[in-house]
Structure formats: C-alpha cells, structure tokens
Amino acid sequence: MSTPPDPPNPALTDAVAAEVARQLAPFQAAFTKQLDEVRERTVGHQCAIIIFSGDLDKVLAGFVLATGAAAAGLEVSMFFTFWGLSVLKKPGAAGGRKNLKESMFSMMTQSSSLGLGTSQMNFFGIGSAMMRSMMKEKNIASLEELMALAREMGVKMMACTMSMDVMGVAKEELLDGLEYGGVAAYMADASQSRVTLFI
Amino acid sequence: MSTPPDPPNPALTDAVAAEVARQLAPFQAAFTKQLDEVRERTVGHQCAIIIFSGDLDKVLAGFVLATGAAAAGLEVSMFFTFWGLSVLKKPGAAGGRKNLKESMFSMMTQSSSLGLGTSQMNFFGIGSAMMRSMMKEKNIASLEELMALAREMGVKMMACTMSMDVMGVAKEELLDGLEYGGVAAYMADASQSRVTLFI
Amino acid sequence: MSTPPDPPNPALTDAVAAEVARQLAPFQAAFTKQLDEVRERTVGHQCAIIIFSGDLDKVLAGFVLATGAAAAGLEVSMFFTFWGLSVLKKPGAAGGRKNLKESMFSMMTQSSSLGLGTSQMNFFGIGSAMMRSMMKEKNIASLEELMALAREMGVKMMACTMSMDVMGVAKEELLDGLEYGGVAAYMADASQSRVTLFI
Numbered sequence: 108m109s110t111p112p113d114p115p116n117p118a119l120t121d122a123v124a125a126e127v128a129r130q131l132a133p134f135q136a137a138f139t140k141q142l143d144e145v146r147e148r149t150v151g152h153q154c155a156i157i158i159f160s161g162d163l164d165k166v167l168a169g170f171v172l173a174t175g176a177a178a179a180g181l182e183v184s185m186f187f188t189f190w191g192l193s194v195l196k197k198p199g200a201a202g203g204r205k206n207l208k209e210s211m212f213s214m215m216t217q218s219s220s221l222g223l224g225t226s227q228m229n230f231f232g233i234g235s236a237m238m239r240s241m242m243k244e245k246n247i248a249s250l251e252e253l254m255a256l257a258r259e260m261g262v263k264m265m266a267c268t269m270s271m272d273v274m275g276v277a278k279e280e281l282l283d284g285l286e287y288g289g290v291a292a293y294m295a296d297a298s299q300s301r302v303t304l305f306i
Numbered sequence: 307m308s309t310p311p312d313p314p315n316p317a318l319t320d321a322v323a324a325e326v327a328r329q330l331a332p333f334q335a336a337f338t339k340q341l342d343e344v345r346e347r348t349v350g351h352q353c354a355i356i357i358f359s360g361d362l363d364k365v366l367a368g369f370v371l372a373t374g375a376a377a378a379g380l381e382v383s384m385f386f387t388f389w390g391l392s393v394l395k396k397p398g399a400a401g402g403r404k405n406l407k408e409s410m411f412s413m414m415t416q417s418s419s420l421g422l423g424t425s426q427m428n429f430f431g432i433g434s435a436m437m438r439s440m441m442k443e444k445n446i447a448s449l450e451e452l453m454a455l456a457r458e459m460g461v462k463m464m465a466c467t468m469s470m471d472v473m474g475v476a477k478e479e480l481l482d483g484l485e486y487g488g489v490a491a492y493m494a495d496a497s498q499s500r501v502t503l504f505i
Numbered sequence: 506m507s508t509p510p511d512p513p514n515p516a517l518t519d520a521v522a523a524e525v526a527r528q529l530a531p532f533q534a535a536f537t538k539q540l541d542e543v544r545e546r547t548v549g550h551q552c553a554i555i556i557f558s559g560d561l562d563k564v565l566a567g568f569v570l571a572t573g574a575a576a577a578g579l580e581v582s583m584f585f586t587f588w589g590l591s592v593l594k595k596p597g598a599a600g601g602r603k604n605l606k607e608s609m610f611s612m613m614t615q616s617s618s619l620g621l622g623t624s625q626m627n628f629f630g631i632g633s634a635m636m637r638s639m640m641k642e643k644n645i646a647s648l649e650e651l652m653a654l655a656r657e658m659g660v661k662m663m664a665c666t667m668s669m670d671v672m673g674v675a676k677e678e679l680l681d682g683l684e685y686g687g688v689a690a691y692m693a694d695a696s697q698s699r700v701t702l703f704i
Contacts, residue, residue: 119318121516121596123524126322131528134330141341142539147347150500151697157503159367164587168557168703169665175688179696189363196347200587226588245670252324269370272444283496290374297501298351298378301548302695304703305503318517325521333533340540347547349699356702358566359624388562389624457516471643489573496700497550497577504566504702 128157145161153300160306161190161237162226163250166298170253170305176302177260182283184296185257188267192274194220195266195281211217220250258284265292335339335360352499354492359505360389362427362434362449363503368505369452376443376459383495384456385487387466390505391473394465394480419449457483464491551698552579553691558704559588560624561633561648567704572699575658582694583655584686586665589704592618592652592666592681594606618648626683656682663690 131146154176158169169185177182187195198219224235248256257264263284270276278287286292298301353375358370368384375382384396397418423434441448447455464485469475477486479495485491498501541688552574555565567583574581585593596617622633640647648653663684668674676685684690695701 120524122315122318123322123517123520126318127326127524129523130322131330131532134326134334137339137534138536142536142543145341145345145348146543146546148345148350149543150349150548151546154696155501157371157504159364165557166320168555168587170557171688172691175692176696178690179692181692181696188549189367221494224606238408242671247667247671251684253447269446273441273446290370293371294374294378294380294501297351298375298380300500301698302553302688302692302701303702304505305505306557318521321517322523322525323533324524327541329522329525332527337536337540344540344547345546347549349548354700356566358563358704373692388566422643454663468645472640472645489569490577493571493573493577493700497574497579498553499699502700502702504704 122191130206149161150301152181153296154183154302155300155304156185156302157184157293157305158185158187158191159189160226161193161223163223163239166191166194166220166223167250169304170206170250170257170306172264172304174253174257174260177257177262181302182264183257183265184263184265184293184300186265186267186293186296188270189274192276192281193223193251195285196220196276197280198284203253204250220254222282223250225293255272263296266291313473314457330342342425352379352495352501353382353499353501354496355382355384355501356492357384357386357390358388359425360392360422362422362438363424364505365390365419366392366449367421368503369449369456371430371503372438372461373456373459374454376456376461380501381462382456383462383464383466383492383499385466385492385495387469390472391465391469391475391480392422393449394426394463394484395419395475396479396481401460422449462495466492513702516537526652533690534622548699549697550579552581552700553695553698554581554700555691555703556583556585556589556592557587558624559621561621561637562623563704564589564592564618564621565648567653568655568700570702571660572655572658574654575660579700580659580661581655582661582663582691582698584663584665584691584694586668587672590664590668590674591621592648592694593662593682593683594618594674595678615628615655621648651679661694667690 154173156173156176158166160166173183173185189198196219198221209231239249263286264282264284265288268287268289271278271281271287325497353372355372355375357365359365372382372384394417397420409485436449437455464481464487465480467486470477470486471479524567538581550573554567554571555575556564558564571581571583594617635658661684662682664679665684666685667689669676669685
C-alpha cells in the first residue's frame with residue numbers, strides 16, 4: 108500500500124481510479140451477498156424465557172435466570188402463559204365478570220405471585236413458606252424483589268393473550284407495565300435469541 | 307461506486323484487471339476462509355421441540371409453539387419421548403404383545419392424545435375436560451386440531467425409538483406418517499435450530 | 506485471475522497498483538468490520554442443559570441428551586440446580602451441620618441419584634423401580650452408568666452454588682470432580698450454546 112510517486116497525468120489517474128472502482132464493484136457485491144446470507148443465520152444477544160409453570164420454585168428459577176441473563180448483557184423477554192399467568196396477577200384484583208368455568212379456573216389458580224406453591228414437597232404451602240423463609244435467611248431475593256429487579260434491568264414481561272382468553276383473565280387483573288402478545292410475538296423474540304428456555 | 311463511461315483503453319483495462327486480481331486474491335481467500343468459519347457457528351431457521359411430558363396442558367403448549375414457529379417461517383421438528391409418546395398413540399390401537407412390566411406401563415400411561423390429563427388441577431380428568439371445554443367455547447383449536455394443523459404446516463413429528471423400546475410401544479400402536487429416531491436424530495436437528503425447547 | 510501479457514508501461518503499472526491498493530484498503534476494512542459484527546452474533550458448538558428437576562425420568566432424559574450431544578461433537582455443560590442438586594449427592598454422605606429448616610429440606614429431598622422418583626406414576630417408588638428394571642432388561646444404561654459415561658465424554662457438571670446455599674448443601678456432600686458456579690457461570694456457557702434446555 109505504498110503511495111506512488113507523482114501521478115503521471117491527471118487524465119490517466121482519473122481513468123485508473125474509475126476502472127479500479129468498476130472492477131472492484133462486482134467483488135464488493137458478491138462479498139456483501141455472502142455476508143448477508145451468513146448474517147441471516149445468526150442470532151442476537153437475546154434470551155427468551157417461557158414461564159408456563161405456576162410453581163414458586165420454577166418461577167423463581169425463571170426470574171433468577173432472567174436477571175442473570177440481563178446482568179450478562181442479554182436483552183431478555185419473559186413470556187407468561189398458562190399457569191405462569193398467575194405470577195402477573197395484581198394482589199387482590201377483583202377481575203372482570205367471569206362465567207362459571209372461568210371462575211373455577213380462577214379459584215383453583217393462584218391469585219398472585221404471593222400464593223404460588225412449589226413443584227415438589229408443597230404440603231399445602233409448607234414447602235413454599237419454608238423456601239421463602241430460607242431464602243430470606245440466606246439474603247436471597249424474594250420472588251417479588253426479583254420481579255422488581257427484572258423490571259429495573261429492562262426485562263420485558265409479556266402476558267400470553269391466548270392464555271388470558273382461555274382462562275378468562277382480564278388486563279385489569281394483571282400488573283401494570285406488561286406487554287401483551289401471542290405465540291407470534293414470542294417467536295419474533297425467540298428466533299433472535301441465543302438462549303431459549305421453557306420453564 | 308458509479309460505473310465509469312466506456313473504459314478508456316484496453317491496455318488500462320487489462321492492467322487494472324491483472325492488478326485487482328493480484329491484490330484481491332489473498333484478501334478474497336482470507337475473507338472466504340473467515341466467512342466459512344463464521345458460517346460454521348450459525349444456525350438455521352429451525353425450531354426443535356422435545357415433548358417429554360404427557361400432560362395435556364404442556365402438550366397443547368408444545369403444539370401451539372410448533373404451529374406458531376411454522377407460521378413464523380421456521381422449519382419445525384417435534385421429538386416425542388417418555389410420557390410424550392402417548393400423544394402419538396392411535397386411539398384404540400391394541401399394540402403388540404407386551405410383557406408384564408410393559409403392560410403395566412401401558413395401563414398407566416394414556417392410550418392416545420384423548421386421554422391426557424393436565425399437569426395441575428387434574429382432579430381425575432376434570433381439569434382436562436374443563437380446559438378442553440373452555441378452549442372450545444373460545445374457539446381455540448383442540449389438541450387433535452392442532453396436531454392436524456401441525457402436519458399440514460409440515461411440522462416433523464418424530465417418535466423416540468429408545469422410549470418406545472423402554473416402554474414396549476410398537477410402531478403399529480402409533481399414528482401414521484411419523485418419523486422414528488433416537489437422540490442422535492434429535493441432536494442433528496437441534497444443533498441447527500435457533501429455538502430449542504424441552505417441554 | 507489470468508496474468509496479463511507484458512505490462513504496457515511501468516508508469517501505468519505503478520499508477521494502477523497504487524490505485525488498487527488505495528481503493529482496496531477501505532474495502533478490506535469495511536468487510537473485516539462487518540465480518541466481526543456477524544461473528545459476534547454466532548454461537549459455538551456447545552449445549553447447555555439445566556437440570557432443575559429431581560425426578561428420575563427427567564434426570565435420565567437430561568443425561569441421555571447430554572451424552573447424545575457430546576457424541577454429536579458438542580461441548581456440553583450441565584447445570585444442576587434446585588431439586589436437580591440431589592443427583593450430585595454422594596450416596597451416604599453425612600453432610601455438614603444443618604439448621605432445622607435445612608434438615609427438613611434434606612429429609613424431603615433425595616439423598617443421592619439412587620433415591621430419585623419419577624415425575625409421573627411414582628407410587629412410592631414403584632414407577633422408579635419399574636423404569637430402572639425395564640431399562641436394565643432392554644440393556645439401556647442406568648442413571649449411574651450414564652453419569653459415568655457423561656464424565657468420560659467430558660461433559661461438564663456444575664452445581665448451582667445458590668441452590669446449595671438455600672438448601673444447606675455442603676461441597677462434602679456432593680460427588681467429586683464437579684464445578685461450582687451461579688447463574689453467571691451458566692449464562693457464560695448458555696450464551697455460546699446452540700442448544701439450551703431447561704429440564
């Protein structure tokens with residue numbers, strides 16, 4: 108890449124420059140095309156977590172992973188569906204009018220994150236109370252603290268609209284600041300994510 | 307990158323061609339090599355879902371995700387293993403001869419997708435019946451409709467041959483049009499997938 | 506890439522060489538930069554599996570997948586958290602001093618991989634015994650054999666330090682040759698993995 112001595116004459120210089128540009132153009136186009144094809148097969152620095160379960164232990168694991176991913180610099184989205192919807196319920200929200208089946212679902216699912224049981228050794232809430240108490244003793248963040256932390260770290264929380272529909276859950280029953288979407292919204296995030304988990 | 311008017315003279319054109327070829331060659335080789343290395347680290351527009359669970363709610367979620375992924379343009383493969391094998395059973399298939407343990411497994415697992423329970427609030431099938439009924443009221447596709455839709459959309463369904471072996475399930479007991487394979491077949495798909503889920 | 510006949514005149518040759526070098530430099534720089542950006546969006550030939558469950562059937566599936574991934578040439582790391590920690594317990598290890606709650610957790614979780622139940626049809630261990638017996642008859646590796654195989658294949662096994670803390674599990678209670686880490690260690694592996702599973 109040495110620079111030449113004085114160019115011999117300006118007309119020739121221009122002609123050479125133009126000709127080099129003309130001949131480089133197809134290479135540039137070919138490289139760009141190949142690079143685009145490879146880029147198409149890459150993923151972003153994103154993490155997409157489905158919270159399907161309503162068990163306290165699993166939901167906790169979900170939030171530990173979500174905040175851990177955010178701390179690692181990933182853009183995180185959590186998608187709450189089926190039993191996982193309970194996590195997003197406002198404590199004490201009355202909810203809209205429900206038909207009989209919706210009311211039964213509502214009675215049997217938890218009224219907010221404060222009522223979640225554990226997936227094993229639940230024993231009518233003893234497992235859950237014990238886990239909460241042990242986490243407190245060990246200075247590990249509670250679910251509610253982890254949820255607040257996740258929000259601060261910019262973790263996107265999306266409520267599954269199909270589940271809301273099936274279970275008769277209205278937006279007013281859910282926490283503020285959520286996003287809403289179906290499987291298409293999840294897939295848009297997941298297909299650009301390097302970490303995809305179903306919890 | 308404008309193309310010049312007619313190249314000024316053939317000697318110049320030839321000289322530029324030779325020099326571009328000479329100087330570009332090592333870069334082109336290096337670029338191609340690096341691009342190949344990067345391509346090696348990419349993934350396809352694929353989605354690989356393991357259905358391990360035999361719970362109606364989880365299996366439904368699996369099919370909603372599979373059809374959603376297919377609708378988003380991904381190539382989807384579902385791998386049915388352990389309890390998830392039940393989903394693929396033909397309703398009313400008698401099955402081959404089983405030994406005592408195989409028969410017990412068979413009795414305790416579901417005879418087809420129509421017999422699956424939910425992972426929570428099952429209460430001897432009430433949860434499952436209620437979920438099916440609510441989905442019908444809300445015009446959400448049933449499991450059997452989702453399975454048919456998945457097939458139409460080209461979702462690959464593979465039965466885990468190791469699970470078939472352990473549980474004593476014969477091919478004749480399973481639906482038609484399935485693929486069969488073990489963990490190697492799953493890994494071949496999963497390692498090219500941008501979305502990998504264990505349900 | 507044909508070489509030209511004799512170059513017409515040295516002045517032209519020099520001018521062309523200089524011009525090609527001048528135009529190639531930014532071209533090369535731009536592609537190198539773009540290639541680096543694309544490389545940033547790729548993943549390694551790695552597989553990261555979280556074992557959250559302590560159910561025999563799920564843990565077995567985890568090890569079948571881990572060894573299958575290793576056989577397929579992936580670098581595999583397994584991260585054992587919550588109930589999954591039980592898998593890593595030494596049979597008959599006494600453990601350190603535990604407070605009352607830790608002792609209760611310890612009593613209710615399994616003392617080693619030999620005590621794990623199945624996620625469905627457990628019936629006080631019958632499901633688990635039956636599965637183990639059927640796997641033996643079919644010459645399928647037992648959990649302990651799969652764990653040994655996984656180690657031989659270089660599968661990394663990491664115990665979740667936060668779970669150890671919450672559940673009061675000491676390093677002395679766990680198998681030898683493990684790695685220890687929290688969610689940050691998991692994320693470091695997972696964000697470079699093409700297959701990420703939560704079991």
